[in-house]
Amino acid sequence: MRYPRLIDDRSIWIMVAPSVIWAAHFLLCYWIAAIWCAKEAADGSAPLQPVTWTVAGVTLVALGLIWALARHAWGRYGGSLFITRTIADDRAQERKHFLGHVALLLCALHTLAVIFTALPVLVFDRCW
Amino acid sequence: MTAFQDLPPPPDYDEARDRAQRERLMAVWHTPTGWRKFSAVNNEIVGRWYALTAFGFFVFAGILALMIRTQLAVPDNDFLSMELYNQVFTMHGTVMMFLFAVPIFEAVAIMVLPEILGARDLPFPRLSAFGFWCFLIGGVFVCGSILFGAAPAGGWFMYTPLSSDPEQTGIGTDIWLLGLSFIEVASIAAAVELIVGVLKSRPPGMRLNLMPLYCWYVLVVGGMILFAFPPLIAGDLLLEMERAFDWAFFDTERGGDPLLWQHLFWIFGHPEVYIIFLPSVALVATILPTFARRPMVGYSWIVLSAVGIAFLSFGLWVHHMFTTGLPNISLSFFSAASEAVALPTGIQIFCFLATLLMGRSVGSVPMLFTGGALAIFVFGGLTGVMVALVPFDWQAHDSYFVVAHLHYTLIGGMLFPLMAGIWYWYPFATDKTMSERLGRWSFWMMFAGFNIAFLPMHWTGVMGMPRRIWTYAADTGWGPINMVSTVGAFLFAAGFAVFAWDVLRPKRNQPPTRRNPWDAGTMEWAKEVPDKPWGCRSIPLITTRYPLWEQEDIVGQIDRGEWFLPDAQEGKREMIVTDILDGRPIFVQRVSGPTYKTLLAAMFLGACFILATFKLWLAAVLCGAGFTATILWWLWTATARIPEKEEKDCGRGLRLPVYMSGNASVGWWAMFITMVGDMTAFFGLVFAYFFFWTVHPEFPPEGTRSPAFSWLTLGMVLLVAAWVLVAGARRWNGQAKTGRARAALALAGLPALSGLGALAQACLVSGLDPTRHAFDATCWVLVLWLGAHLLAGFVMLGYCVARSWAGILTPRYDADLRNSALYWDFMLATSLLVYALLALFPLLSEGGVA
16 A cells, blocks of 8 residues: 655645644753753753753754745645635635645744744753 | 536426425434434434533533632631532532533534534434433533532642542542543544544535635644543543552652643643633634624634644643743743744634624624623733743732633633524524524623623732632731622623523524524525424535525525435435545445434443442443443444445435445544544653653662563564454455454454563563552553553454454455554554553663663
């Protein structure tokens, strides 16, 4: 049995993918900080630099992945971020554009959300 | 380009044919009368029962709220004893959340979703009925406990270590844990039903970009339930194991940690708020276009918000735990996500306002409630942004400020839209209308009463009044403000009483309403007056978002039976299953009709949970066996029956198969979705393992041996062998090697059960005692979880063998086997994870083989 490509113009996974990347990024940041603070800096005094740099790296990867998805939504699905008419025609092409458009909106939202998540590491230099 | 370009024209209208078709449809979809009505499974009937029951619980919890307000009206009050007060506020929160807010979503969705889709029914009508009976039995059990002074008293989030100590909290906590776990089963059943309903039961032609916004929300909320409720089930399991069998999960002296409960509870609890909120927003998104007389502005932006909120709302759980001493850096991640979720939430509100501004709004009672909802919710949302900021939360935490905030979001975000929805769909459900005058009275009383009750609570909170406090001294100065709140609460309740009277008062003399009384654009208003039990006379081709506005004469075409499935020649209840993307018809699904089996199954399952509460283990196990037997009877007699023919004519030249298996069938999707939820609960246990690993310097603790590696490996090999046999059976059955397939199915249980035995042996030989330390308890609970699932899988194998012997499961008709094989795929994943945690992870952290 051949499995179809997960992100393809005949698939709705692109609607979920940007959110999943945000979720993975969020959980990773939380886990990295929580494990570091519990295992390495239990008294709260150890510096947070390793966490800062790891979170920065994970954030760049997440943003890169969202960017790649956005390109996919734009290229393969023919989506655009802003639309000037309702995408409500009864055509398969139209459904594809709709998915691409919503996926692009989600990419934009989750780009912001990923940046939101990463901001705290710029502020803190200790766990507590 | 539509896939239906070359449809032949409908046959000319023939009155005699129309009458005959209607008679046959009526015979098939007829609702039982008298006592037999309890066997009904029709979505409209079950939805109505569901809604009325949920409102019954709402009234109950509302009376509790008035008791709370009476107690707090004046300082040093002793209207309620302290013990009863604890029970009253715990039950108020619990009942409102678990027995009203979530079930009412399911009730409304079960009632209107098929009609909005233009479908005959949902794909698993009996599952809806089963869910309803579970909800009713569990709800009455939990609520009834307060009459015996035995209600839970630990607050609606049941924090450990208070709740994990049987000496401090009595049977009420067990009632809470087991009763609510039972009700959660109903919620997950409804979620499975609704997700499959939206994905696979849309009418032909309804592509994703044409789907009503209500359906988008139902899909999103169904998905959220699937990921939010299971962690609480995992938490309930751990807490009940500690209470009933003294397993060490939350006891710090034995390596447990009470914070684990808070994590598991709030991973459920915060998404829960959005699970409650989004379905009501969905009502607004359906009602608003009707009264603004134009399509919703920013359809795709609303879809964006729904999907965005669904995910972001899972990143908020720790904002309920800002004062637990977690590292500040962790808190700020959750603070950031809590701010981020305001973005998609705000987008929806702006879309609603834009629709109102660009349309020609018609004043009406639903619009009053919608307007009130937006005003109250925005206020609550803004205080939400305030408490999402850690420093502010440290000041306001556990004070009446938070009580005010959560009531503003829930009553504005959930209750007021629901009132609008009830008013709006009342003619749909009953063919009668509610009174405009009473509607306005009830709105203004509720709106004023709500604000008089809850706005002052912001001040009492800031003045330092803690939530859940039983009474207070006069010199605190909180008395006058509390009195104002109490007066407001009674005004609010009076407003609701007016509303309830309007819903329930007899309307026999009122003429039936006209068809589509609001001139709405969505499909549910195509229904005939007086109501017919079949939903849609013929299932139309949908090519627009608002078919009643944009598709000329669609109602006439439906009525004349010009579209698909206008008849029921074979005397079976039928609906069309379509594909996820474009609504292309795939096959005709035969759905089951009235039965008492669902009621019987719910009674057995309910009895099992209730008896377990009282620690009557043998009786509970017997009822569990009765439940399993009933389910098997139900499945055997009603599902995956071999059809009398391969294909059927659905009208307009559309011929569709009447049997499908594998991922084309709805049963396969239901299994897949259920198992995703099940895996989420399992991940709750995995989370517990890692949580303990982070809080302990050494995990496994010093002096404890990890489960024996050799036994674990043997167990794993056996479990993989079992899976290989099941996968082989599916393959061989497909190749018509029936004998080999049966043998594989019959044998697969052997390695599965011995594998389970080997895993248990691994824990035994290492001397792991679940009452000694959290590590031991966690290892055992993982094995226990896997074991219970393997037993269920074992029953499925037996069922498939029996079906094969009976000639119901054949190489062509193999839905049961494919669904069971899918279950075993998930078992393989679960087994591998258990092995990785118990055998491989200790190698990493210990650096050696036990």
